[in-house]
């Protein structure tokens with residue numbers, strides 16, 4: 001038996017199977033009534049409660065200053081909460097801080113590592129900090145996974161910004177945490193690298209890792225995340241499957257091309273707004289007030305023939321703005 005730290009015993013189970021054993025009994029992360037008031041009196045979190053289900057890619061969204069980093073830093077053990085509870089992989093962060101820490105890998109917004117170590121040394125040192133035995137380290141495998149194998153022996157200070165960020169991801173994974181948190185991982189990363197990073201996130205998730213990410217790229221959250229929570233001003237304003245959240249945007253736009261130049265702009269009580277350009281009418285309506293058939297019928301009532309119709313589904317940006325505005 002290895003002289004293991006308590007947290008590492010847990011990790012051996014993951015290492016033995018090569019997969020993270022799912023359990024139906026607890027959420028990957030569970031947060032209840034979490035509050036944080038900073039020393040100066042700023043209330044950054046105000047009674048936040050939610051669960052991150054195991055096996056999901058979970059998006060945590062919110063405008064600048066919403067409290068996302070505060071929440072992640074509490075999970076990481078870097079910020080002390082004022083009240084409430086949080087557990088990671090079933091381990092309460094107060095009662096079992098070591099096991100809780102061993103269960104999570106966090107990629108912070110800031111790039112943090114010693115510029116004089118090489119990537120492979122950086123990962124070996126991190127593995128040492130987590131008590132991962134030498135025989136179970138996989139520094140080169142991780143560097144390959146984040147496309148840095150050819151930089152394994154370069155000084156970290158010579159890496160580009162995108163490479164450093166990928167090294168941060170590899171560093172967060174050395175102890176095989178079942179939960180990976182990425183705090184704004186793609187800020188300042190170009191499109192190609194971003195796609196590589198997301199492809200790797202999807203791979204990790206497919207192998208069983210629960211992923212939590214904060215991002216300002218709403219369309220990415222929409223594309224990647226199974227479920228999205230939105231915080232604003234320290235409060236949770238939404239926590240739903242992505243499809244339901246998007247479905248909650250009530251406004252819909254239908255572009256109608258008519259059979260002749262528009263001489264006047266048709267109006268109807270079911271239209272929220274109308275814009276006319278040449279032969280095209282862009283009509284905004286509320287899904288809870290009217291349907292597309294009623295909107296089109298109103299256009300033909302005005303004597304226009306319809307040549308073409310296209311609709312635009314609301315994206316997360318619309319939902320996000322309407323929710324954060326109404327909560328504010």
Ligand SMILES: Nc1ncnc2c1ncn2[C@@H]1O[C@H](COP(=O)(O)OP(=O)(O)OP(=O)(O)O)[C@@H](O)[C@H]1O
Nearest residue numbers: 038040042044062063064065066067068069070071
């Ligand atoms: N150490 C601190 N002391 C005092 N106030 C703080 C401290 N850290 C954060 N805050 C304040 O708490 C609030 C929440 O900040 P936090 O960094 O958690 O937000 P965020 O959602 O992560 O924002 P961003 O997307 O800009 O990183 C902000 O008003 C911030 O100014």
